[in-house]
Amino acid sequence: MNAMPKLEVPRFTFWRGVLLVILALGTYATVIRFFKGLAASTNLTDAFPWGIWIGFDVLCGVALAAGGFTISATVYIFNLEKFRPIVRPAILTAFLGYCLVVVALMFDLGRPWNIWHPLVMWNPHSVMFEVGWCVTLYTTVLALEFSPIVLERFKMTKTLHVMHFIMPLLVVLGVLLSTLHQSSLGSFYLIVPTKLHALWYSPLIPLYFFLTALTLGCAMTIVESFLSHRAFGKQLEMELLVPLGRVALLILSLTAVIRFADFRHRGILGLPFQATYESRLWLAEMLIGVLAPGILLAIPKVRKHTTGLFLAALLIVMGVIMNRMNVSITGMERSSGQIYVPALTEIAITLSVVGVGFLIFALAVKFLPVFPDQEMKEARPIVIPEGGNLVGQPLRSLPVPALVVVALAFFGAVALGADGVRRREVAPGPPAPTAARPALAAALTSFQPTDVVFPKAPDSPGPVTFSHSRHVDATAPDCVSCHGDGTSFLGRKEAAPAGLMHDAKHCGGCHDGTSAFAIDADCSPCHKAE
Amino acid sequence: MKPQTKGLLLDTTRCIGCGACALACKERNKLPKTSDDVLKDELSDRTYSVVKQVGSRYVRRMCMHCVTPSCASACPVAAFEKTAAGPVIYHESKCMGCRYCMIACPFGIPKYEWEKKAPLVRKCDLCADRLAQGLKTGCSTACPTGATTFGDRDALVAEARERFRANPGRYNEHVYGVEEVGGTSVLLISDGKAEELGYPAGLDGTAPAFLTWRVLNIIPDIVMTGAVLLGGIYWIRNRRDEVEAAEGSHHETPKEH
Structure with missing residues (x-):
């Protein structure tokens, strides 16, 4: 373990500047959110109540943290020891991811101070209840899985020993909890068969969410390794990452086959090729997230190429993000009758959450033993050739077909997305009112106005019986002219205060001597003596 | 279990679009006026019941009080409850504001207090307090034409079929809400199809909640x-x-x- 690095004033770099701007905007948006409320800080509406804070921050956030359970299962349960060097960064990322998901949720919940309610107010019929419990438990498990890193740092050997002993149990628990809630995020949408577009709604949506999370777990580990390699100068362990790429390809293909069978079974094989907003975005998702990375990973030469592997993994990550956004936003728009575009404040919060994640990760790597030290560095260093790009081997050394696939996927997805957005439309509402008033003949046969007796007040000459049939034109009844402005529909229990009924809001409104006879000295027309 | 609960029968052929139901609802719930024209009002956190002119008909929209409510199934804290008396009620102190009820509801009924700093979900509660006192709902009390009828759900279904029998050719003879989403306590009959009147299409006899329970099980x-x-x-x-x-x-x- 190295001595703690000396604290120094950080250098000002481009990315640090970007982070600073994002965090400043995020702070502003946070103030708006908590002092002005959701209406001022979001474009959410009654018709579209879940936006990017759920679609991206929660759904993508949890999925992107899937590397944690994928890698810890690989090492601890499948006992593939060679993957041990990447367990810690994967667990750290997952732990951070879940903490940030909870933070983002605090922004989205209308009453964030009640976030603990599902722990005591149970509804076992609710997927959200199950997810709440799973995420709480799994975040605890992740904290425990992460704890050896902190314990090592502070040399707490005894506790460390206990942690090593119970680690397999924690990992089994963690994998089970992850499996449950990764799929349950998909199960959220089982209850909306008439609202979520058929391209994404499927009885198998929990399975899709789980399988894509697994694929993403592999892809994220690859991407994170490359980014750590770039940012912190860590060794690239290609002999670990290439097999992960192979596993990702396997699950990707399996998911594709299941999806094809599912579409065939539901008779919607033609649906993706219609010229609609949803179909275009579905195709873009498949192109970016399944087809292109599938082809790249299937070519051994590309898979073993550092840049090739990185690009394939990056495409998978983008594909899963697109999938979650399509499920939560694209697929829900048509039925909502509304187009949702996030507010700038929503985007600022989302970017800040991501930014804070990067910041804490960087700090953790700096001050905690996250990456393995000496002995791993000696094992098979990858030599970055001269002129290498950010992730190692230069792009131009990739086979030409691979470059073509990447370019086609990228431009294809952009073109499909743009064309889709151009075609965006919402479901037609019910027919507009016709100019003419509907024929009332049928309705009026059942017009049944009743008499209302107003009880006698102490100083009143007698009770008043109001006859609806004498006051209402049965051929064109207009209830609102009397009831709309003060006169109760539901009736009073006790007599009205003296003179109230005589005023202009009540009987006096018409009984003014012009429209109808005036209320004057003679009480008898209305007040009947008892 | 057979739902022996209270409910409403809405009959568009009897509705004259006077708006009494919507205004009585406002009165009972002490809600502010939200539109100068009662027929132009929209459901919101301050309007739980509307009557709209659709083509040549007047159609009410309000909470359907499902027999197996999606909102109650979705809510992680059991803030929604289908009571034995029929109403689907909301325990606001439990709510944490996740708005999954709004996503889940097939009729798009729950509305949110977006403007407030401690927002709650708002919707019709079928006048649960009035029902407990043996009274009818506010809307059915105010309705002058019998377009909104209050009663036991089973009796209302029978009443609807009796109206079909007594008025041959007047109705599209389908009681919307007997089968849809596993049944609703608010039923609709009309001379047209409910789907053409702005009601959601494609609802079958399965309560959406069962799609979730099957997996949770x-x-x-x-x-x-x-x-x-x-x-x-x-x-x-x-x-x-x-x-x-x-x-x-x-x-x-x-x-x-």
Whole structure:
């Protein structure tokens, strides 16, 4: 373990500047959110109540943290020891991811101070209840899985020993909890068969969410390794990452086959090729997230190429993000009758959450033993050739077909997305009112106005019986002219205060001597003596 | 279980669009006026019942009080409850504001207080307090034409069929809400199709909540099978290492299996 690095004033770099701007905007948006409320800080509406804070921050956030359970299962349960060097960064990322998901949720919940309610107010019929419990438990498990890193740092050997002993149990628990809630995020949408577009709604949506999370777990580990390699100068362990790429390809293909069978079974094989907003975005998702990375990973030469592997993994990550956004936003728009575009404040919060994640990760790597030290560095260093790009081997050394696939996927997805957005439309509402008033003949046969007796007040000459049939034109009844402005529909229990009924809001409104006879000295027309 | 609960029968052929139901609803719930024209009002956190002119008909929209409500199934804190009397009521002190009820509702009924700093979900509660006092709902009390009729749900279904029988050719003879989403306590009859009147299409006889429960029900099985499977893999994979280590060192005999 190295001595703690000396604290120094950080250098000002481009990315640090970007982070600073994002965090400043995020702070502003946070103030708006908590002092002005959701209406001022979001474009959410009654018709579209879940936006990017759920679609991206929660759904993508949890999925992107899937590397944690994928890698810890690989090492601890499948006992593939060679993957041990990447367990810690994967667990750290997952732990951070879940903490940030909870933070983002605090922004989205209308009453964030009640976030603990599902722990005591149970509804076992609710997927959200199950997810709440799973995420709480799994975040605890992740904290425990992460704890050896902190314990090592502070040399707490005894506790460390206990942690090593119970680690397999924690990992089994963690994998089970992850499996449950990764799929349950998909199960959220089982209850909306008439609202979520058929391209994404499927009885198998929990399975899709789980399988894509697994694929993403592999892809994220690859991407994170490359980014750590770039940012912190860590060794690239290609002999670990290439097999992960192979596993990702396997699950990707399996998911594709299941999806094809599912579409065939539901008779919607033609649906993706219609010229609609949803179909275009579905195709873009498949192109970016399944087809292109599938082809790249299937070519051994590309898979073993550092840049090739990185690009394939990056495409998978983008594909899963697109999938979650399509499920939560694209697929829900048509039925909502509304187009949702996030507010700038929503985007600022989302970017800040991501930014804070990067910041804490960087700090953790700096001050905690996250990456393995000496002995791993000696094992098979990858030599970055001269002129290498950010992730190692230069792009131009990739086979030409691979470059073509990447370019086609990228431009294809952009073109499909743009064309889709151009075609965006919402479901037609019910027919507009016709100019003419509907024929009332049928309705009026059942017009049944009743008499209302107003009880006698102490100083009143007698009770008043109001006859609806004498006051209402049965051929064109207009209830609102009397009831709309003060006169109760539901009736009073006790007599009205003296003179109230005589005023202009009540009987006096018409009984003014012009429209109808005036209320004057003679009480008898209305007040009947008892 | 047969729902012996209170409900409403809405009959568009009797509705004259006077707006009494919507205004009575405002009165009972002490809600502010939200539109100068009662027929132009929209459902919101301050309007729980509207009557709209659709083509040549007047159509009410309000909470349908489903027999198996999606909102109550979705809510993680059980803030929604289908009471034995019929109304789906909301326990606001439980709500944490996740708005999953709004996503889940097939009729798009729950509305949110977006403007407030401590927002709550708002919707019709079928005048649960009035029902408890033996009164009818506000809207059915105010309705002058019998376009909104209050009663036992079973009796209302019978009443609807009686109206079909007594008025041949007047109705599209389907009681919307008997089958849809597993049944609703608010029923609709009309001379047109409910789907053409702005009601959601494609609802079958399965309560959407069951689609979720079917999956939630197998979770205990997944947990147990998964635990045994993962534990077993762990045992086998690590046992192999132990054996290899033991054989390699020749110092201790392998432990029993």
